[in-house]
Amino acid sequence: MTRRKRNLSGEERTLWATVARTVAPLRPEDAVVEPQEPPVAEVPAIATAPARGTATPAKAGKIGKAVPPPPPPLHPIERRTLTRVARGTIEIDGRIDLHGLTQLDAHDRLRGFLIDAQSRGSKLVIVITGKGKVGGEDPFGMNERGVLRRRVPQWLAEPGLRNIVIGFEEAHRSHGGGGALYVRIRKKRTLHKVGEV
Template identity: 50%
Template sequence: MTPRRRKELTAEDSELWAFVTREVTPLKRRRRKPVPKPVELVVEPAAGPAAKPVPKAKAAAPKPVKPVAPPLPPIAPIDKHERRQVVRGTRAIDARIDLHGMRQAEAHGALRGFLAIAQMRGYSMVLVITGKGGTGGESLFSADERGVLRRVVPQWLRMPDLRPLVLGFEEAHQGHGGSGALYVRLRRLRKGPQP
C-alpha cells in the first residue's frame, strides 16, 4: 500500500478556513484521570526450575479507615445482695415511672426520657411499672393482645439506644409490682472532658 498524499490547501481554502475559525472559541479541555502505572515485575533467579515473577512492592496510598463504633455495653443481671436490699427496703428505689395505660410509642418515648434524666441525676436504681395486662372483664382485646408493654419493655431495655443507660434489669418483687414491674439498674454517667 502506498501512503496517501495530503492535499495542500489553496489560498482560497485557507482564507475561507480563517474566516470560519475567527469567531470560534475552543472548548475547555477536560482533565483526564491519570492512568495507574502497571506493577513492575521483578524476576529473580530461583533455585528451582519453576521461577515465578514477583511483583515489585510499591507504596500505596492508605485507604481511609472507617471509625469503628465502640461495642455496646453488656446487660448484667442485678446481683442478689442488691436485690435483697431493695426488697427489704434498706436500699431505696431512686425513682419510678408508671407506663401502664400508655400506647407503645408514647411509653417508649417516656421510658427513654425518664432513664436519661434519672442517669443525669445520678440515680442508680429505678422502678419501671409496665402493668400485668390481665383480663379486665369484657374487653375488645383478646388475651394475647393484653400486656403488650410487659412484653416489649424488656426488649426496649436491650436495644442500642438504651444500652448506654441500662446496666441491668430484673422482674420486681411482689411488693413492688411483681411481674408487672421491673427493677432497672442504671449506669453511672461518665464525667470527662467534653469536646
C-alpha cells in the same frame, strides 16, 4: 413448602474460612477443600502523626470510617441487691408508671425517664408496666393485653439504651411483682476537656 437457600455474605464467608482453618477433620480423606477467593485489595491509609494535644482517632474500617465501640453488655442484678431492695435497705431513686400508654408514647417516656435518671445520678429505678389481663377472645390480636410487660424488657436491651442501663430484673411482690421491673442505671461518663488530667 420449600425453603429458599440463603447465600452467605462476603464477611460470613471470611469468618467461616477463618474458623474452618483452625479445625482438624476427623477423617482427613473425607475433608472438603473450599476454593479460596482472591483477597480484596484494601485502600492503603495515609499515615500521619496526630498533632500534639489531639486525641487519637477511633479505629478505622476498610474505607477509613470510624468504627463506634460496641454497646456495653447487660448484667443481671445480683440476688443480694434484689433482697436489699425488697427489704427497703437500698432506696429506689425514681419510678415511672407506663399504664395506659400506647407503645410509642411508653417507649418515648421510658427513654426520657432513663436519660433523666442517669443525669440525676440515680442508681436504681422502678418501671411499672402492669401485668396485663388474660382472657377474652381476640382472634386478630387487636386488643392484645400485657404488651408493655412484654415490650419494655426488649426496649431496655436495645443497644441505644445500653449506655444507660446496666441490667434489669422483675420486681419483688411488694413493688408490683411481674408488673414492674427494677432497672440499674449506669453512671454517666464525664468528658474531660483537652489538657485536663
